[in-house]
Amino acid sequence: MGVAYLFQVGDKIFYPMHGAGVIKAFEDREIQGKVQKYCILEIPLNNMDIMIPMKKLESSGVRKLLDKATMKEIMDEFRQSESNEILPWKERYKTNMEKIKSGDMQDTADVVRDLMNQSKEKVLNSSEKQMLNHAKDFLVSELTLGAGLSESQANELLQISS
Structure with missing residues (x-):
């Protein structure tokens, strides 16, 4: 049944729109008279546990955390590259939301x-500020859990030099 059986209790995972976490358990639960197997995720960023039916685990976008080398490559590129997209606000917001929802680091x-680069040019509107904060939180959660960095070290990586 797909990737669901590639996961084990204790695996470090990333759940799109929630952040990095750990698989806490696999349990059978009866909900609305039906017994189903669930994957229980512990998400430290929001201090919550999430139950996902095993049959929906793959489609939920849950993935194992990236290895440290891949994270390092992504963060190196993050610090060295510049954005080249100049889109109208609505298109930019939609594109950015799709990227975040993908769960891809x-x-x-x-x-x-x-x-962050755009905020140097002009003030972000409240929706984009909120989006930036959430996206940063997701990155920090993956860097702290997956690369073993402290929260302050992960935040330092996200500082773009002017």
């Missing part, structure tokens, strides 16, 4: 970099 890093 590279896409999320691109959103953070682009919005």
Whole structure:
């Protein structure tokens, strides 16, 4: 049944729109009279546990955390590249939201970099400020859990030099 059986209790994972976490358990639960197997995720960023039905685990976008070498490559590119997209606000917001929802660390890093660069040019509107903060939180959560960095070290990596 797909990637669901590639996961084990204790695996470090990333859940799009929630951040990095750990698989806490696999349990059978009865909900609305039906017994289903669930994957229980512990997400430290929001201090919550999430139950996902095993049959929806793959489609939920849950993935194992990237290895340290891949994270380093992404963060090196993050610090060295510049955004080249100049889109109208609505299109930019939609594109950025799709990137964040994908759960892909590279896409999320691109959103953070682009919005941080844009904020140097002009003040971000409240929706984009909120998006930037959430995307940063997701990156920090993956860097702290996956690369073993402290929160302050992860935040330092996200500073773009002017």
